[in-house]
Amino acid sequence: MTAGSESESVPVKNRTTVERTSDREVVVTRTINGPARMVFEAFTRAELFRRWWVPKSMGMTLLSCELDARVGGQYRLVFDFAPEPMAFFGTYVDVTPHSRLAWTNDEGGEGGSVTTVTFEEESGKTVVVVTETYPSKEALDAAGTGAADAMFETFDQLDELLVVLRESAAK
Amino acid sequence: MVQYITTRIDTSFAALSDATRRGVLEQLGRADASITELADKFHMTLTGMKKHVGVLEQAGLVTTKKIGRVRRCELGPRRLDEATAWLESYRERWDARFDELESVVSELTRKEKSDDRRKRK
Numbered sequence: 001m002t003a004g005s006e007s008e009s010v011p012v013k014n015r016t017t018v019e020r021t022s023d024r025e026v027v028v029t030r031t032i033n034g035p036a037r038m039v040f041e042a043f044t045r046a047e048l049f050r051r052w053w054v055p056k057s058m059g060m061t062l063l064s065c066e067l068d069a070r071v072g073g074q075y076r077l078v079f080d081f082a083p084e085p086m087a088f089f090g091t092y093v094d095v096t097p098h099s100r101l102a103w104t105n106d107e108g109g110e111g112g113s114v115t116t117v118t119f120e121e122e123s124g125k126t127v128v129v130v131t132e133t134y135p136s137k138e139a140l141d142a143a144g145t146g147a148a149d150a151m152f153e154t155f156d157q158l159d160e161l162l163v164v165l166r167e168s169a170a171k
Numbered sequence: 172m173v174q175y176i177t178t179r180i181d182t183s184f185a186a187l188s189d190a191t192r193r194g195v196l197e198q199l200g201r202a203d204a205s206i207t208e209l210a211d212k213f214h215m216t217l218t219g220m221k222k223h224v225g226v227l228e229q230a231g232l233v234t235t236k237k238i239g240r241v242r243r244c245e246l247g248p249r250r251l252d253e254a255t256a257w258l259e260s261y262r263e264r265w266d267a268r269f270d271e272l273e274s275v276v277s278e279l280t281r282k283e284k285s286d287d288r289r290k291r292k
Contacts, residue, residue, distance in 0.1 A: 018258050026261065028262070028265045032269065033276065033277060034273075034276035034277060039276055042279070051271065051275050052268060055267035056267075058267070
């Protein structure tokens, strides 16, 4: 290997896969270039976490982010949202450094999901597996495939149309 | 063309601007229904419900077909791939997240390497 090639080479983009493994469970898998302890840190330290958890494409602004990543510790994320800010919060139920993390999602009251994340290091890379488990099939369906989504899809469509509209207006 | 698109936007916004129509979409998300069933559910006259369904149908959010004497309503064609679409939007959200995570981790790695170098000096 020639000197400097390491920092200049563009790594092949790692793939994210999603699988609905049961009526009430969804599993997301992704390999991250980096050791497990760093990925774990990025999950558990608020100042790092807030830099990636809400990518720009989600179109939301994170106002505050507090993580107390200990078993029994709480987390709280507050988003800018109309008419008032929206909070997501819950409790860490498993914190095993560099290998496993689990938290509850309590903002919806009873029947919230539990998120479990495992980190497995393989030759300098880390396989991250996120499992979201809902208490029932209905809860999972409501989380994703309800009419609210139909509406967001529609608004996405409208966004696309607005782009076309602007483009043709500019001509 | 512009006129056509503007009309489509207006139609969709109009379709979604009404609480009953949003309720109808939610209802059809659970199961197909006849106009009569929908009218009952929302305590409306058949004529009133026909109007609402008509608006949703124009916006492509609902399709209807006549079976015998009954008009059945279901979510529009975009909803057929609902499960796939849901998984894909879920995947895209996580993919974007993980891309950001990757850049945070690579920054940490670079930082650690340069800290190590400094320490060794």
